[in-house]
Amino acid sequence: MRYIYENGNRNNDQPKGTNNSKYFKWMRSILKRSLEIGKVELPICSIILDKRGRCIGRGVNRRNINKDPLGHAEIMALRQASLIKNDWRFNECIIITNLEPCTMCASALIQARMGKVVFGAYDKKRGGLGGSIDLSKHKSSHHKMEIIGGILEDECSQVLKLWFKKLRTQK
């Protein structure tokens, strides 16, 4: 399992003294919800927690349902949480999602001044926070986010792998 320390350094071993297990419970509920929507959409779900740890936004991938190219889980969660928060700034919030945000969503999270991004599986092809490119460290990024990748990485990868396998056999 790969981890990104909260200071942004990567390592192949789980760093001692970090407590990423506190995200396991949320990640498991995200995976459960992902499987439910996985019948019609890519199984991705995101939640946003406020500074007290309350869930203020949840989104699933709705690209096909809404015929919306921006209909990624992260964007859906941001829209809901903005309404609840009545603000577009998320400095004190955490977003948790099962797949590394793509470049569009990574940019949206930077624009939203998200405090912390926690994700499960890395996306080596399209990931915008380290898998393919790390936009959070790009010179265009005016906001520094904490990024923690690899939470329940194997389980998260497995859900996506199985979904794509099923898609291929249906064709």
Ligand SMILES: [Zn+2]
């Ligand atoms: Zn996205």
